[in-house]
Amino acid sequence: MISWSDFADRYGLTKTQSKIVAALADGQIRSRDELMAAAIGRKYSCDRLISVHVSRANARLKVHGAEIEFVRGSGYRFIPETAA
Numbered sequence: 001m002i003s004w005s006d007f008a009d010r011y012g013l014t015k016t017q018s019k020i021v022a023a024l025a026d027g028q029i030r031s032r033d034e035l036m037a038a039a040i041g042r043k044y045s046c047d048r049l050i051s052v053h054v055s056r057a058n059a060r061l062k063v064h065g066a067e068i069e070f071v072r073g074s075g076y077r078f079i080p081e082t083a084a
Helices: 004-011 015-024 032-039 048-064
Strands: 067-071 075-079
Touching: 004 015, 004 048, 015 032, 015 048, 015 067, 015 075, 032 048, 032 075, 048 067
Parallel strands: none
Antiparallel strands: 067 075
């Protein structure tokens, strides 16, 4: 199993951003609520919190050719970098 710290080291992500990527690493689509539980562990009244973390993580991920993709009506999925 891949640890969140592996993503922090590889992509230069914060702990929360890395936990989001680790939750998505299996290629499955996850909802905001699932990511909130995995990354933060408690419910906030602002469901946009995950969107902000994903947006900031994407800025760092895209430098490496990876990204977190939004799937309308479903949630998010991780697209790892492709080997050149």
